[in-house]
Amino acid sequence: MPLSLQPLTPATLHRAKAAEAERRNALAAERQARDAAEEANRQKDLFVGVVSHELRTPLSAILGWTQVLQRQPGLDAARQGIQAIERNVRTLARLVDDLFDVTRMAANQFELHMCEADFGDIVEAAVHTVQPAAAERGVTLQ
Incomplete structure (x- = not known):
């Protein structure tokens, strides 16, 4: 095709x-x-960082009180519930820490430390977390 x-x-x-x-x-x-x-x-990223920080304060207070209550004599019936609360607060605290880590990653302020994990402990923690709901529904976990 000729160029004109x-x-x-x-x-x-x-x-x-x-x-x-x-x-x-x-x-x-x-x-x-x-x-x-x-x-x-x-x-x-700023919002996630602020929310993570603000969630840590009440979680720390709840965790502290569960530990105080577990040491009190005469609370044997409530001890299992208190332990469940503590496990779940620790789980929430880890989630908050993960949110905060995402913020630090976005700001290039994150360091990764590798370590070995005991999967038995991880599975046991998961079973303890869902045990009350499973028992309520008549489900047995093994």
């Missing part, structure tokens, strides 16, 4: 300038949208 050159007329010059202006406007809009998305992401 058209003469430069005021109309084609005007169309070329309009197309260039449209391209510049589209680039500026894209930059503005990207900046807004990055700011929204920073705000989300």
Whole structure:
């Protein structure tokens, strides 16, 4: 297909300038949208960090009181419930810590420490967590 050159007329010059202006406007809009998305992401990370920090305070108080109550004599009937509360508070505290870790990862302030895990302990903790609900429904866990 042969290439044909058209003469430069005021109309084609005007169309070329309009197309260039449209391209510049589209680039500026894209930059503005990207900046807004990055700011929204920073705000989300800040929010997750604040929520994680605020959740730690009541969880620490609940955990402390469960430990105090478990040491009291005469609470044998309630001790199992208190232990369940403690396990679940510890689980919630780990979730909060995980949320906080996500915030630190986003801010490039996270260090990963590898360690061995005892899967028996993990399974036992999971069984203890769901045991009351299972017993309530007549389900036996082994």
